[in-house]
Amino acid sequence: MAALRVAAYLLLLVLGVLTGVAGALVQAAWFPGGLLxxxxxxxxxxxxxxxxxxxxxxxxAPAAGWTAVVLYLTATRPEGDFVFSVGVGSxxxxxxxMVAGVMCATMPKLSQPGRSSARLGK
Incomplete structure (x- = not known):
């Protein structure tokens, strides 16, 4: 059971990386719709x-993958290539x-394990 959870977190991390790469390519291509x-x-x-x-x-996990790949893509390369253009959209x-990832990672837990959602005493 624990191995399955670790695999799920790794999958979310990889999906965060893929979302970061796709977002980096789309956000400038169809501005402002691509950014949204x-x-x-x-x-x-x-x-x-x-x-x-x-x-x-x-x-x-996906926020960490997204942040890592997006920060990697912001660095300029020795060849002079870069993914992000200079502008407000980038x-x-x-x-x-990053704000969206932090908001989701720090939001309150949705349910308490081992407790029913029924009201007691009525």
Whole structure:
């Protein structure tokens, strides 16, 4: 059972990496719709991770993968190539995605394990 949870967290981490790469390519291509689509994809993945795993780490794993790959893509290369252009959209994508990941990773737990949702005493 624990190995299955670890595999699920690793899958969420990989999905965060893929979402970061896809968002980096889409956010400037179809501005402003691509930016909105990239941010909504990041938010949906992090929130979905929280809901599926029922832990905060479920939102933190894709946020960590997303942040790592996006920060890697912001670095300039010796060849002079870069993924992000200079502009407001790139900064909104970087900061907005990080804020969305932190919000999902720090949101309150959705349910308490081992307790029923029924009211007691009535």
């Amino acid at each position: 689509l990239a941010l909504l994809g990041q938010m949906a993945l992090c929130y979905g991770g929280v809901r599926v795993m029922d832990t905060r780490l479920g939102g933190g 900064y909104v994508f970087l900061l907005g995605g």
